[in-house]
Amino acid sequence: MAQPTTIERFLILGAPHIVAETADFLSRNHAEFRILDWDATLDGSSSLLLRSAPAQPLLRNNRLLHPHLHRIVTSPGEIEDGEQPTVILDLSLLRAQHRTPVPQVVHELFPNALILSSTLTCTATELAALVGTGSSLVGFNGMPGWTSLGRIELAPALQTSQDATARARSILAQLGIETELVEDRVGLVIPRILATLINEAAFAAMEQIATPEDIDRAVKLGVNYPHGLLEWADMLGLDCTLRILDALFDEYQEPRYRACPLLRQYVRAGWNGQQSGKGFFEYSEGTH
Numbered sequence: 001m002a003q004p005t006t007i008e009r010f011l012i013l014g015a016p017h018i019v020a021e022t023a024d025f026l027s028r029n030h031a032e033f034r035i036l037d038w039d040a041t042l043d044g045s046s047s048l049l050l051r052s053a054p055a056q057p058l059l060r061n062n063r064l065l066h067p068h069l070h071r072i073v074t075s076p077g078e079i080e081d082g083e084q085p086t087v088i089l090d091l092s093l094l095r096a097q098h099r100t101p102v103p104q105v106v107h108e109l110f111p112n113a114l115i116l117s118s119t120l121t122c123t124a125t126e127l128a129a130l131v132g133t134g135s136s137l138v139g140f141n142g143m144p145g146w147t148s149l150g151r152i153e154l155a156p157a158l159q160t161s162q163d164a165t166a167r168a169r170s171i172l173a174q175l176g177i178e179t180e181l182v183e184d185r186v187g188l189v190i191p192r193i194l195a196t197l198i199n200e201a202a203f204a205a206m207e208q209i210a211t212p213e214d215i216d217r218a219v220k221l222g223v224n225y226p227h228g229l230l231e232w233a234d235m236l237g238l239d240c241t242l243r244i245l246d247a248l249f250d251e252y253q254e255p256r257y258r259a260c261p262l263l264r265q266y267v268r269a270g271w272n273g274q275q276s277g278k279g280f281f282e283y284s285e286g287t288h
Helices: 016-028 046-051 063-071 101-109 124-131 162-174 190-206 212-223 229-236 238-252 261-268
Strands: 009-014 032-036 087-091 114-118 137-140 151-156 178-181
Touching (some): 009 016, 009 101, 016 063, 016 087, 032 063, 101 114, 101 124, 114 124, 124 137, 151 162, 162 178, 190 212, 190 229
Parallel strands (some): 009 087, 087 114, 151 178
Antiparallel strands (some): 137 151
């Protein structure tokens, strides 16, 4: 594994399964990191409690994070002065207006830290404006599985300085991940294309054009994709796919981004894919 050439200290927050994946990745790379266990339902006023009091824990009981329990903090105030983060990894799937309170408080406490925010459901420009980060926020493709990709997209906000962008690229390069700069758009490139393709496959399943197994077999044999689209949806998480589609539809108001009702119904049922044991396919404990 690539060894960091400079000492960076990461603070991770966001969707539990993506946080867990990222924690595993940073641990393998011998990076210093802490995990902020925060309540995503906090509003702007109650977020002030994070300065000194813990939020309601959401991550500590997640089995995927058991190897990293000693790294979890329930308030930024628990972080010692000499351990202050230099990089904030915001891995939330929430829209900008709903995720803003905690990154805002974290930025106020650690103003010199670079913020790398997953921009699957919003733009970096919107998030930077709401958080008040000035020039230190860079959007990136933080979809589930991002740590296994050799190259990911970076999308600087309009407010982002060239120095912050260069620093983001350098930090990820030290971790063995190359980057491609793209325009700051909702869903970036790969997540946007993949969510749209998954949506079409979901419509085909809902309309009984073919079974999920046959749809995926046709995709793998016909266009040589590494996974069937519905299998890919289960790997990403149907909730993640739905959030991307809803954000794209709200941004562009184009029918191609209207989420398949079957996809939405599965998410309502809690059938989010591999992480929940059921999505378009069923999974045993050992296949998660």
